[in-house]
Amino acid sequence: MKIVVIGIGLIGGSLVRDLRGLPERPSVLGMDKNPDHLDQALSLGLIDAPAEPADLATADLVIVSIPVDHVVRELPGLLAKVGEETLVIDAGSTKAPICQAVSGHEKRRNFLACHPIAGTEFTGPDAAISGLFQGKVNIICEVEQTAFRIQERALELFRHLGMRIRYMSPEAHDRHIAYVSHLSHISSFMLGKTVIEKEQNERDIFDMAGSGFESTVRLAKSSPAMWTPIFEQNRENVLETLDEYIANLQEFSDQLRENRYEDLYRQMDNTNRIKDILKGIPQQKQE
Structure with missing residues (x-):
């Protein structure tokens, strides 16, 4: 399994910490506009190597964990680069603008709009902790817009993380x-x-x-x-x-x-x- 995490801070870093425990022992590549974050993520073992744009096409999972204004701006372009079976999830604290940004996108079926209700006040790769999502709620929006087989893979990952699932409209x-x-x-x-x-x-x-x-x-x-x-x-x-x-x-x-x-x-x-x-x-x- 190949994971690309975009934005290696508290949420993205904590997700990959726990996903490394999957039976298939995934490889994890990272992208971050802050080169110091990439260096820290490598030294902490959160990622195996920096990711290149070409890695999106062969990734099984892409985690988008960046500020919500960047998600709105970057997500359509990221979706255009992923493979047909790639699962793309976000972790943004707003959902309506993000869902609107990819409405009608040719690869909208690859994206699952998520908001894991978990975190701390700290930021950066060194804030990432194991077990952050255990027992926490993950809000999923517009699930019907995501391909069913890709939904199933996402739910398996969330079960591994110990998350509870709630479905909601972006507006609600x-x-x-x-x-x-x-x-x-x-x-x-x-x-x-x-x-x-x-x-x-x-x-x-x-x-x-x-x-x-x-x-x-x-x-x-x-x-x-x-x-x-x-x-x-x-x-x-x-x-x-x-x-x-x-x-x-x-x-x-x-x-x-x-x-x-x-x-x-x-x-x-x-x-x-x-x-x-x-x-x-x-x-x-x-x-």
Whole structure:
């Protein structure tokens, strides 16, 4: 089995780490616009060698793990180069623009639009870890657009990775992920910004920061190069979630300003049921 991974960071690197455990012991070739990433991937054993464009035609699997704006721009050309039986998957946190980019493509049947809901705040080849996808959800969109025999091969690979599969339309995916992933990243970035601006000349806040602050602001360490295109592509859904979030923050502020502590308590108590909703969800879940 021959795998070509395009973009050797946390997601692409973690995928090939676990796929190396397949019974057929695949060979893995890599592409990355950052030559340092290629060197790191080689030294870490994530890839066997750099890939050439010609390798796409003979690959069994092509993993596209690059920022979503690059996926939209590059995916049609990549599909044009793959073989008739090549499976191409992506890992983008938006799905509608990506699916639109290859709508009607002569090799659309080779592409399976995916979003594995897994990750950490770290980037680059050295962030890749084994077992990242075990028990995690993989959203698949427009499965009917992919050739059935290629779908079957993809599902075998996902079973090997230990992933749970959900099927969704691209539009539903982008709407839901704006709430459970994109908004949490914005909240984390803005909390970090608020603290930095308020305490830029003081060390006290960071000396006092406990695990609650650390866990809440963790996502602010994520790559702006990855997240800016996500917010751009999912702009309308993100704006809707932001409007609702801002309205809730304003309500909290009003209750506090007006000494309405019973309302404040009731609001937080009602929100406590989130712990029951989230019970059993695997850790390290991120977009």
